[in-house]
Amino acid sequence: MALRTKPLSSKYFSELIKRLALYGHKTYHKPKLNDEGVLLYTTDTVRCKDFLLANFTDWEDKLFGEACAALDAILLQKGIKYRFSGGYSLFCLSREWHLNTHLSLPSGYHEGVLTRTDAATVTSNWIYSEPGTEEYISFIIDNLSTICIRDDNNELVGWLLQPTLGAFGMLHVIDGHRRHGLGKYMVQKLSQQLLQNDKRPFVLIQMSNKQSVELHEKCGYENTNDACAWIQTFTKDGKK
Numbered sequence: 001m002a003l004r005t006k007p008l009s010s011k012y013f014s015e016l017i018k019r020l021a022l023y024g025h026k027t028y029h030k031p032k033l034n035d036e037g038v039l040l041y042t043t044d045t046v047r048c049k050d051f052l053l054a055n056f057t058d059w060e061d062k063l064f065g066e067a068c069a070a071l072d073a074i075l076l077q078k079g080i081k082y083r084f085s086g087g088y089s090l091f092c093l094s095r096e097w098h099l100n101t102h103l104s105l106p107s108g109y110h111e112g113v114l115t116r117t118d119a120a121t122v123t124s125n126w127i128y129s130e131p132g133t134e135e136y137i138s139f140i141i142d143n144l145s146t147i148c149i150r151d152d153n154n155e156l157v158g159w160l161l162q163p164t165l166g167a168f169g170m171l172h173v174i175d176g177h178r179r180h181g182l183g184k185y186m187v188q189k190l191s192q193q194l195l196q197n198d199k200r201p202f203v204l205i206q207m208s209n210k211q212s213v214e215l216h217e218k219c220g221y222e223n224t225n226d227a228c229a230w231i232q233t234f235t236k237d238g239k240k
Contacts, residue, residue: 087208088228093201097220099192105149106180109157111189114146118156125172137161137170147190149173149182160186162194168203171212187219204228 075082105111114122116138123134140146140161148159158173160183168190173182191201203221205212213223 087206088204089207090224090226090228091203091205091213091216091221092224093191093195094220094222095200099188099195099220101192103185103188103192105182105185108152109149109177109180109182110152111185112148112150114141114148114156114159114161116141118148118159121156122159122161122170122172125174126170136163145190145193147186147193149177149186151177158182158186160190162190168201183215184219187216191219 119134119138119141122137123129126133126137140163145162146159149157151157156174157177160171161169163169168187171183171186194201201221203216205216207213217223
């Protein structure tokens with residue numbers, strides 16, 4: 001289960017750490033104070049439902065998370081309207097894959113990291129952006145892993161982020177800079193960074209996106225055949 005929680009204040013953060021320790025949890029990034037999301041990996045429906053009801057989620061506000069039987073049941077019980085989006089599959093970096101440690105970019109490009117001033121550009125190029133997305137992306141830039149590529153004029157031409165739900169996301173290369181291996185470079189480089197921190201890289205890919213599937217397979221990612229769907233709830237006033 002992957003779920004974006006409400007911001008973790010001191011009180012909720014303390015409760016969260018205790019509960020995850022009780023579960024013997026496994027995360028792809030360690031929860032931090034004021035995080036907006038947490039990953040809980042479990043096949044135990046009882047534990048999953050217990051976590052969902054533990055007051056980490058503001059059910060009156062909009063919620064975005066991975067669909068699961070426990071979440072579906074709670075939303076139905078509370079009469080909360082939601083939108084269901086499926087067709088995704090979990091891809092993980094093969095444990096046997098040896099990443100290229102001598103990566104290089106074509107002439108005219110250099111690697112960097114995103115800054116808050118880049119948030120508007122990332123937002124405007126993300127097809128799922130909505131009101132509040134720029135603030136969410138700014139949070140990711142400030143707190144989580146990102147990589148970007150700039151040209152000789154220091155213009156932003158490509159980026160890859162690791163959103164609060166843990167998986168890679170928002171991979172994008174600006175028109176006019178594609179087919180230079182920039183996307184592959186960023187996937188491999190960010191994969192290296194996570195592996196160095198004892199985290200196994202993973203990504204959720206919509207199977208209709210053949211280019212993304214092909215790119216990640218070339219980078220050593222394997223389809224686990226674990227289907228994934230997302231649930232986005234609506235607030236009482238009907239807003240997503």
